[in-house]
Amino acid sequence: MNLGAPFDFAAGWLQEYAVLPLLYNLGLMQWEEWSFGWSLFAVYGVAQVIVALLICWPLEHLWPVERWEDHRAEWVDILYTLINRVGFLPLVTFVLFSQIQMSINGLLADEGLVSPTLERLVPWFEGRPVATFLVYAIVLDCGEYWRHRLSHVFDWWYGLHALHHAQRQMTFWSDDRNHVLDEVIGFLWFTVLALLMGVPPLQFPMLVLLLRLLESMSHANARIRFGWLGERLLVSPRFHRAHHGTTAAGRLSVNYGGVLPWWDMVFGTADFSHDFVKTGDPTAAEVLATGSYFQQQTAGLRRMWSGLGS
């Protein structure tokens, strides 16, 4: 059974009846070959938001860590999520990644060299896209651990990342509240690693979406524990909440892992002792917590700038 078939069908419908007519009317049909990729990622992005909503929303209402009267601070997180997962970013990531990969691999091919791929290194993987996808996901998650950890090391970088930590009303929507520059750095980091491993272009946004779906869940405002073993296999809301604790902002943090806690355990940053702490960054300007999208972006730039001088 092809689990991707409903997504392919939805993307095909979107392409044939919405995207292509729009491109035709705008005189932009030269992009028709690329646009199917975008349709596919948009469909997966919508599905991912719906899955996160279906799983996390009931959990947050049944077993909330905190209850708030005013939910306005969460709306901006929803905006971040929609921009990052459905709209512009999947298109940019796909087109950019494809172009960069084609350029580098083409240059290698000019010299008669074959760019590295997992399938050529271990032929068993050829024709087994699910298996390669899982291997790529594990390696990329390790890469994400180190990117995240480094973003807490440098003051200028944490200046951008503070936007993510400033949210005191953390919910499953909060995973995407990132400064756009922080997103760009994250994209470049992820891309370089994916290029080194030879990730196929169509798998690239899928990997981003899968990892971020699991990361959304770890941000949920839900009193969820996975048990002693489960918490050591997959990042739980309790485990990740310790990372967002008010006492763990900046360089002092723990539990950097996005999906797998293994990297924190291996590299000595795991802390399983905390139990649903309060979240937020007491050192962040108030606008980073409760400002509008553009106010947060501007404040993030200012804090990065001051971090560069320190």
Add this chain to the structure above:
Amino acid sequence: MRRILAAFCLLSSSAAFSAEAPKSVLVVNSGEASLSVIDIASQRETRKIPMLREPHHWVMTPDGKDLIIGDTVANELVLLDPDTFEIRRHITVPDPYQMLFTPDGSKLVVAGLARKQVDVYEAGTYKLLHRFAARTMPSHIDISADSSTAYISLQGTNKAMALDLIHNTVKWEVPTDGAPAGVLLRNGKLLVATMDTDTVQILDANSGATIGHIKATKGAHQIFISPDKKQIFINSRIDASITVVDSTDFQHIRTYKVPGGPDDLIFMPDGKVWATLRFVQKVGVIDLKTGSIETIAVGRSPHGIYVNGATNMGGANR
């Protein structure tokens, strides 16, 4: 009457095939890195052959011994047995999107859509002879009967160009009515399907001057000539249809509604036309007499399509 004649002409086109009736059709699934093998008798996919990254089109070697699939993102040509589809060899070639051998069999012309280049290789050795910069998105190719000139559509900059393959120079580069895709050379005329319009632009193959238009439907994308050379089939993306015109006077014969994003075509000995349907992960089997369509499930974003036993087809638009 014209429709009946058209159907008859296609039914009598079996001369395009070897004596033995073809058993299998091969479909190139660009969106999931695989080839689907379809058993013609049962009209079902019987197996899938893994590719590395993103294959799109095929071309047959001049001696008919190898079927070549171009895997663009993997930067390789994959040579297969044209009957059993067993993989024989991989050759490193950057971005092989569309490929066509010159009719004299001496050169392979490769359009690199993503890398903005047209490469000319020596047939057999696949040694690079010359690289033309092609801005941007060179996509479809046709070559003159004397092997001297390659015609390329430049999808990204709304242009078409003619390349002199003897002196390695650009003969002409001219603007098109919209984003060009399929090209077909016919009696000194270059037909260019422009996707932003509902027409095919007719250029003088010598000068590149526009000398007319063929009415099709919105989003004209690909152009094919029937095996008997009497009809031209034009696929359209927006109106999801195939328009058939007379290959001599370009008069309209019939339009078939083909939902699902029709792309590449093959003409079968029984007179039916098989089309890859990019957006519904299927191949459409079109009965030209009735206009009815049956579909066969394949992989994601099927693009190129090949039937074994075909002897006169050199590429996607031959």
